[in-house]
Amino acid sequence: MSPAIDGTHDAALQSWVESANDPASDFPIQNLPFGRFRGEDDADWHVGVAIGDQVLDLHAARLIASRDMNRLMRLPPETRHILRQTISQGLRAGSAQQKTFQAALRAQSKVELGLPCQIGDYTDFYTSVHHATTIGKQLRPDNPLLPNYKWLPIGYHGRASSIIPSGQGFHRPKGQTKAPGQDAPTFGPCRRLDYELELGMLIARPNVLGEPIAMADAESHVFGVSLFNDWSARDIQAWEYQPLGPFLSKNFASTLSPWMVTLDALAPFRAPFTRPEGDPEPLEYLDSPANRAQGAINIELEVWLQTARMRQAGHAGERISQSNYRDAYWTMAQLVAHHTVNGCNLRAGDLFGSGTLSGPKPEQGGSLMELSAGGKQPLALSNGETRSWLEDGDSVILRGYCQQDGFRRIGFGECRGLVLAATV
Amino acid sequence: MSPAIDGTHDAALQSWVESANDPASDFPIQNLPFGRFRGEDDADWHVGVAIGDQVLDLHAARLIASRDMNRLMRLPPETRHILRQTISQGLRAGSAQQKTFQAALRAQSKVELGLPCQIGDYTDFYTSVHHATTIGKQLRPDNPLLPNYKWLPIGYHGRASSIIPSGQGFHRPKGQTKAPGQDAPTFGPCRRLDYELELGMLIARPNVLGEPIAMADAESHVFGVSLFNDWSARDIQAWEYQPLGPFLSKNFASTLSPWMVTLDALAPFRAPFTRPEGDPEPLEYLDSPANRAQGAINIELEVWLQTARMRQAGHAGERISQSNYRDAYWTMAQLVAHHTVNGCNLRAGDLFGSGTLSGPKPEQGGSLMELSAGGKQPLALSNGETRSWLEDGDSVILRGYCQQDGFRRIGFGECRGLVLAATV
Structure with a gap:
């Protein structure tokens, strides 16, 4: 099921791209995430792989014939695997391809990084039981977790058109809200703007409509994982979401990071998937031995906040929470199997959001709604500022x-x- | 705001395409709906306009340079209007273009009709207050209509990948359901399969992210209207939909008809938009004089059911309900204005579903859930069969x-x- 550990993961591997050998680099030769970039004069996106502070143009390096990322994502998993091996070998210190590859390198700082692929359909899940419980307590103190939560991965469809690349600003949304006790709603700018710490999973191989993907095949349909911020307007959400779910409270903007870290790269960081004692066993279509053995992934996640005042002071921001993807209640394979069990077809470039990834402790909330207890306990920042909700000029930075x-x-x-x- | 009545609507107009002059034809020269078709040997879709039992290939008739329907949909409304005039003139009896156009005609029966365009994002609304009230009564007898219903058009995002063209079959979905009183859900084929009678609105001009579309401009962003069946698995829906809305109960298949009837063609059938006395006035961003004067559209809608037994008997099916789009609680312009008021961007080819269009009378329900009172009063068919829910081999045909x-x-x-x- 999951990709295996092989020579591309060897900790001793060094690259002739020196910046990749810096222990602080996110993109050593063991990673090789995929993304799209373009230079100032480029009309179209190029397909690239991050290495240190550089990006390797796969077309210029003569590794792929097309510049279409979604086409690359549709390749069979074996072919993707071979492509990874080839890139790894070419970037290794002493490689015979160094000259060809060197000509295909661009400094990341000199190019624009876009969305990693063209997004088809976007589905958001709700896989953190800690998030679901904390939010549920605020809305329904007596009944925080709904009875279906532990039986199926709750998910709903989101908006693809308003997914924007990392670095892009967006305007605070306006909309209808209704304060408790008021007779009628009012219209104006959102007053409870929030972020959501999520991972984004990008779909690789499509399935045919009517043909579910079994657990054993599920991970081969996932190309890679990015960071994802599902910005949320809590006051708009509270008034609009019954009975059909969130809509304008979410679809004004969602931010996706540029690099898709492949499941191949994540192979060493797999972990057993377990559930608290007494919780129901997954139904058969959501279960497999491999999923129990290594369905989870150990990914550390962080949320940083940089207020306008911090920015003016030259302060890069402050970490306001930390969690780990290992704590999710449903695995990636289960999301794929559940999404398609009714015959629904996935396409290359479709995006799954994990849902807000909060940890078990209160300070591990993946949103301000959790960290500020619905706005009742404003978060204190080290420069003396406080935040119940996001203010204009705030930057939120997710890291993993x-x-x-x-x-x-x-x-x-x-x-x-x-x-x-x-x-205005 | 709305397109005006002009010479293209003149009831006296006749076409040199004889079948278009048959009073029973859906596609007289006053209609001219857009769609995509391909012949047996065509790799790509062609852009066409229906006329009688024929389709006019717009590229072959030298009317457009590209064969991309979505590009055509992005044209400014004035250009679309001129294109309509030109097609109308060329198809009129005595036209000088008859020879050129004749060479660009194909019999509809000899081509495949596809989805009318490439669908981007799909949003489903809930604009029939009669549907919302009847369904609400089944779920919440004391509180059928939620307090937000009359203040904002309830909507949620749906699945674009599984939208299929008219004529295509789909497999009954499987999924989790939980019967009342049971401790745990079970997995298997849906037992409460339903249809939903809807209209589909296809978006024309995009707006920029962050820039709402005002009521006065809203209709210029709609290209046309098709028929839409939002198939629904009621038992899967009941178990999964809290708290984030319907998901697998809807995304296994939705059927869209091939022809987009333009707002130009619908100009003569506009009607005042009114609300029952005592209902709240729409907030300012959902209101305009033109919307009050002619926001509604008089479109008769019908649902026909052809069971397998009827098919075997050579029986074309039986009409099981009728309603009218005029009875919707929110207008098309209001849907566009609401969807974008938070800055959400629409793109050419995006689809809005109207939501199930039920009329005020019980027999005007737009779904079996309404007509059979949640399965308690099976619908009696004239051949002696009954239906609480759809059975394998049933065909549902929407007409308008x-x-x-x-x-x-x-x-x-x-x-x-x-x-x-x-x-299996």
């Missing part, structure tokens, strides 16, 4: 990395977004 | 047309889907 004895640390880069004032 | 004194009747064609058995 895998770290484990015997392996090189691999990183996800960053997912950054800036809140701009509402338009 | 506009009819009004002084104008030619214009039709929407049909939206047909066949329920196949669940896969």
Whole structure:
């Protein structure tokens, strides 16, 4: 099921791209995440792989014939695997391809990084039981976790058109809200703007409509993982979401990071998938021995906040929470199997959001709604500012990395977004 | 705001395509709906306009340079209007273009009709207050209509990948369901399969992320209207939909009819938009004088059911309900204005579903859930069969047309889907 550990993961591997050998780099030769970039004069996106502070243009390096990332994502998993091996070998210190590859390198700082692929359909899940419980307590103190939660991965469809690349600002949304006790809603800028710490999973191989993907095949349909911020307008959400779910409270913007870390790269960081004693066993279509053995992935996640005042002071921001993807209640394979069990077809470039990835402790909340207890306990920042909700000029930066004895640390880069004032 | 009535609507117009002059034809020269077709040997879709039992290939008729429907949909409304005039003139009896156009005609029966365009994002609304009330009564007898219903058009995002063209069958979905009183859910084929009678609105001009579309401009962003069946698995829906909305109960298949009837063609059938006395006035961003004067559209809608037994007996099916789009609680312009008021961007080819269009009378329910009272009062068919829910081999056919004194009747064609058995 999951990709195996092989020579590409060897901690001793060094690259002739010197910046990749820096232990602090997110993109050592053991990582090789895929993304799209373009230079100032480029009309179209190029397909690239991050290595240190550089990006390797796969077309210029004569590794692929097309410049279409979604086409590359549709390749059979064996072919993707061979492509990874080839890139790894070419970037190794002493490689005979150094000259060809060197000509295909661009400094990341000199190019624009876009969305990693063209997004088809976007589905958001709700896989953190800690997030679901904390939010549920605020809405339904007596009944925080709904009875279906432990039986199926709750998910719903989101908006693909408003997914924006890391670094792009967005305007505070306006909409209808209704304060408790008021007779009628009012219209105006959102007053409870929030972020959501998520991972984004990008789909690789499509399945045919009517043909579910079994657990055993599920991970071969996932190309890679990025960081994802599902910005949320909590006051708009509270008024609009019954009975059909969130809509305008979510679809004004969602930010996706540029690099897709492949499941091949994540192979060393797999972990057993377990559930608290007494919880129901997954139904058969959501279960497999491989999923129990290594369905989880050990990915450390961080949320950083940089307020306008910090930015003016030259302060890069402050870490406001940390969690780990290992704590999710449903695995990636289970999301794929569940999404398709009714015959629904996935296409290359479709995006799954993990849902807000909160940890078990209160300070591990993946949103301000959790960290500020619904706005009742404002978060204190070290420069004296406080935050119940996001303010104009705030930047939220998501970071992620895998770290484990015997392996090189691999990183996800960053997912950054800036809140701009509402338009007049 | 809305397109005006002009010479293209003149009831006296006749076409040199004889079949278009048949009063029973859905596609007289006053209609001219857009769609995509291909012949047996065509790799790609062609852009066409229906006329009688023929389709005019717009590229072959030298009317457009590209064969990309979505590109055509992005044209400014004035250009679309001129294109309509040109097609109308060329198809009129006595036209000088008859020879050129004749060479660009194909019999509809000899080509495959596909989805009318490439669908981007798909949003489903809930605009029939009659549907919302009847369904609400089944779920919440004391509180059928939620407090937000009359203040904002409830909507949620749906699945684009599984939207299929009219005529294509789909397999009964499988999934988790939980019967009342049971401790745990079970997995198997859906037992409460339903259809939903909807209209589909296809978006024309995009807006930029962060820039809402005002009511006055809203209709210029709609290209046309098709028939849409939002197939629903009611038992899967009941178990999965809290708290984030319907998911696998809807995304296994949705059927869209091939022809987009333009707002230009619908100009003669506009009607005042009114609300029952005592209902709240729409907030300012959802209101305009033009919307009050002619925001509604008089479109007659019908649902036909053809069971396998009827098919074997050579029986074309039986009409099981009728309603009218005029009875919707929110207008098309309001849907566009609401969807974008938070800055959400629409793209050409995006689809809005109207939501199930039920009329005010019980027999005007737009789904079996309404007509059979949640399965408690099976619908009696004239051949002795009954239906609480759809059975394998059932075909559901949606039809729509506009009819009004002084104008030619214009039709929407049909939206047909066949329920196949669940896969083993």
